[in-house]
Amino acid sequence: MNIIVCAKQVVDVSEIKVDPNTNKPILAGVPQKISDIDKNAMEEAIKIKEKHSGKITALTVGPADAKERIKELLAMGADEGILIAQPEKLDYYVLSNILAAAIKKIGEYDIILCGEASIDLFSGQIGPRIAGLLNIPQITYAQDITAEKEKVVSERNLGDKAVTIESSFPVMITVTKEINEPRLPSLMQILAAANKPIHDWSAEDVASEKLEPKITTVDIKGVPMERKNVIYQNDIDESVGKLVDSLIKEGVLR
Amino acid sequence: MVLVYSDDHKLTLELLNKGSELARELNKSLTAVIIGKDEFSKDYIAHGADKVVIAETELNQFKAEEYTDILEGVIKETGSETILISSNKNGKELASRLAAKFKAGCITDCTNVYLKDKKLTAERIVYSGNAVAVEQFNTIPQIVTIPSKVFDPLPKDEKHKGEVIKKKIDVQKSSSKILKVQEMKTEGVNVEDAEIIVSCGRGFKNKEDIKLVSELADVLKGRTVGCSRPIAADLKWLSEDHWIGLSGHKVKPKLYIAAGISGQIQHIAGMRDSGVIVAINKDPEALIFKSADYGIVGDLYEVLPKLTDAIKTKMG
Ligand SMILES: Cc1cc2nc3c(=O)[nH]c(=O)nc-3n(C[C@H](O)[C@H](O)[C@H](O)COP(=O)(O)OP(=O)(O)OC[C@H]3O[C@@H](n4cnc5c(N)ncnc54)[C@H](O)[C@@H]3O)c2cc1C
Numbered sequence: 001m002n003i004i005v006c007a008k009q010v011v012d013v014s015e016i017k018v019d020p021n022t023n024k025p026i027l028a029g030v031p032q033k034i035s036d037i038d039k040n041a042m043e044e045a046i047k048i049k050e051k052h053s054g055k056i057t058a059l060t061v062g063p064a065d066a067k068e069r070i071k072e073l074l075a076m077g078a079d080e081g082i083l084i085a086q087p088e089k090l091d092y093y094v095l096s097n098i099l100a101a102a103i104k105k106i107g108e109y110d111i112i113l114c115g116e117a118s119i120d121l122f123s124g125q126i127g128p129r130i131a132g133l134l135n136i137p138q139i140t141y142a143q144d145i146t147a148e149k150e151k152v153v154s155e156r157n158l159g160d161k162a163v164t165i166e167s168s169f170p171v172m173i174t175v176t177k178e179i180n181e182p183r184l185p186s187l188m189q190i191l192a193a194a195n196k197p198i199h200d201w202s203a204e205d206v207a208s209e210k211l212e213p214k215i216t217t218v219d220i221k222g223v224p225m226e227r228k229n230v231i232y233q234n235d236i237d238e239s240v241g242k243l244v245d246s247l248i249k250e251g252v253l254r
Numbered sequence: 255m256v257l258v259y260s261d262d263h264k265l266t267l268e269l270l271n272k273g274s275e276l277a278r279e280l281n282k283s284l285t286a287v288i289i290g291k292d293e294f295s296k297d298y299i300a301h302g303a304d305k306v307v308i309a310e311t312e313l314n315q316f317k318a319e320e321y322t323d324i325l326e327g328v329i330k331e332t333g334s335e336t337i338l339i340s341s342n343k344n345g346k347e348l349a350s351r352l353a354a355k356f357k358a359g360c361i362t363d364c365t366n367v368y369l370k371d372k373k374l375t376a377e378r379i380v381y382s383g384n385a386v387a388v389e390q391f392n393t394i395p396q397i398v399t400i401p402s403k404v405f406d407p408l409p410k411d412e413k414h415k416g417e418v419i420k421k422k423i424d425v426q427k428s429s430s431k432i433l434k435v436q437e438m439k440t441e442g443v444n445v446e447d448a449e450i451i452v453s454c455g456r457g458f459k460n461k462e463d464i465k466l467v468s469e470l471a472d473v474l475k476g477r478t479v480g481c482s483r484p485i486a487a488d489l490k491w492l493s494e495d496h497w498i499g500l501s502g503h504k505v506k507p508k509l510y511i512a513a514g515i516s517g518q519i520q521h522i523a524g525m526r527d528s529g530v531i532v533a534i535n536k537d538p539e540a541l542i543f544k545s546a547d548y549g550i551v552g553d554l555y556e557v558l559p560k561l562t563d564a565i566k567t568k569m570g
């Protein structure tokens with residue numbers, strides 16, 4: 001079984017601070033990590049490999065330091081990593097076309113796994129776009145995957161219903177955060193990962209045409225969060241009394 | 255041509271509102287698409303559609319591959335350039351696959367859509383709720399997806415005229431197969447419309463304990479219970495219509511009470527527009543206090559019953 005996991009390096013959104021003057025997020029210096037749900041995708045790939053053997057390739061479009069993230073994926077259980085240098089001008093169109101072209105270049109694949117969405121952009125576009133470009137079936141929001149030799153059965157979580165769907169290979173699946181608990185690699189695995197290959201490709205290596213973004217981000221606006229932050233933390237009865245009085249003053253209790 | 259599509263009737267009506275505004279400003283006409291049987295064409299025309307295209311098909315279940323083919327056909331046939339699709343889960347995967355087929359730009363989960371310098375412009379939440387990106391299309395076709403409740407439906411205008419066109423479109427059958435559709439139980443709550451919400455998180459130890467929140471919600475006008483993602487998605491203690499946050503429902507009640515919720519940015523993204531925010535958490539360092547107007551540091555098992563009683567006494 002050949003499995004490709006698309007994983008993205010993102011800023012750790014819980015570490016973002018907001019500039020008090022402009023209200024805009026300060027992104028410089030924020031630690032980077034693997035987008036949360038992409039680790040779930042990786043974990044699912046490992047489980048499938050454990051059952052059927054095969055090869056897992058971790059695929060990232062990102063800056064040079066994303067190599068560190070690929071090393072984490074190799075330590076978790078990927079066999080090989082590919083880092084495609086991120087072009088300067090990028091949108092969902094450009095990104096998905098690079099990924100799809102890279103997947104074509106890899107050539108052999110049965111299952112492509114993505115996250116349901118990335119934690120920085122949260123667009124959910126990349127997986128379905130890749131499937132569309134490769135003209136293969138897509139299964140999104142998978143909360144369960146059972147891979148067999150010739151096919152996969154997966155359950156989509158649509159909130160108000162669960163849809164069980166079966167597909168032959170190749171197929172693109174996006175997973176939810178709840179599908180599994182990603183493993184933490186052991187020290188041995190981390191050390192062993194140093195010997196696994198990471199290939200450096202460029203967008204030009206894979207895509208036959210020059211890709212120009214279809215959309216431009218014209219602004220990133222801050223979202224101010226000004227709250228009173230009145231915290232009662234002594235005697236519970238007293239705190240409850242004060243809270244109720246405050247709520248009455250606010251006019252929200254009627 | 256402006257075109258709207260959703261597999262949900264209610265969401266189509268909401269899209270028609272924004273669709274008619276854009277069509278007017280762009281001086282184009284507005285098409286609504288129905289895939290399958292014609293149930294709502296009259297309704298869509300009364301809500302602003304100039305044309306309803308009914309794509310007749312034997313398909314009776316949604317599959318993104320096949321529905322993309324159908325919409326691709328309708329879009330080509332009608333020469334549509336601006337496409338509005340609902341941001342429910344089916345809508346998003348459909349819009350994205352469609353965008354791939356058309357080599358088009360697509361912006362999902364738009365919280366606002368408008369024309370600026372004659373270009374279609376959309377706003378969406380990024381960095382899990384830390385910021386809003388303003389994105390603009392450089393090319394057509396241009397595709398946006400819009401979540402429920404961002405726009406209300408326009409009032410019905412029975413005098414508005416439109417034509418209904420039936421079309422048969424060839425579809426490349428998907429090799430995937432739907433084996434089972436299981437309706438999940440929902441309690442039919444509507445957190446988006448609630449005036450007061452009491453929400454629970456992982457600070458609750460057992461499913462039964464959620465009665466502490468519903469009892470408080472009951473004495474407050476509003477009676478609505480919300481929850482964090484793990485309560486609905488991992489533990490499944492509450493149905494997903496209670497789920498609040500970036501990947502759940504966005505709410506703006508007058509009063510939002512969060513009990514046993516840590517206040518991760520993804521949860522805040524769904525409730526930051528609330529009027530007054532109250533947090534109950536036993537950890538004084540919990541992030542939720544930074545996003546709260548009032549907070550009590552304490553064990554929710556002690557605080558909630560006392561709060562419920564105190565409010566009952568005060569309100570009589
Ligand atoms: C892509 C993505 C999307 C997401 N979308 C959402 C979303 O839409 N909505 C959402 O909610 N989350 C979402 N999350 C998850 C989010 O990051 C947090 O994991 C989640 O909100 C945590 O839920 P919680 O606060 O209930 O649990 P925890 O973080 O476990 O917090 C439990 C809190 O309860 C407190 N507590 C424990 N016992 C008691 C007690 N006896 N009395 C009082 N307090 C107590 C603890 O101090 C703690 O602060 C998303 C995550 C990702 C990666």
Ligand SMILES: Nc1ncnc2c1ncn2[C@@H]1O[C@H](COP(=O)(O)O)[C@@H](O)[C@H]1O
Nearest residue numbers: 006007061114115117118123124125126
């Ligand atoms: N730069 C990237 N490199 C590799 N995979 C990506 C990248 N961006 C997005 N993806 C994949 O697409 C999924 C959805 O991302 P998004 O469309 O940004 O919400 C992610 O969970 C990843 O699996």
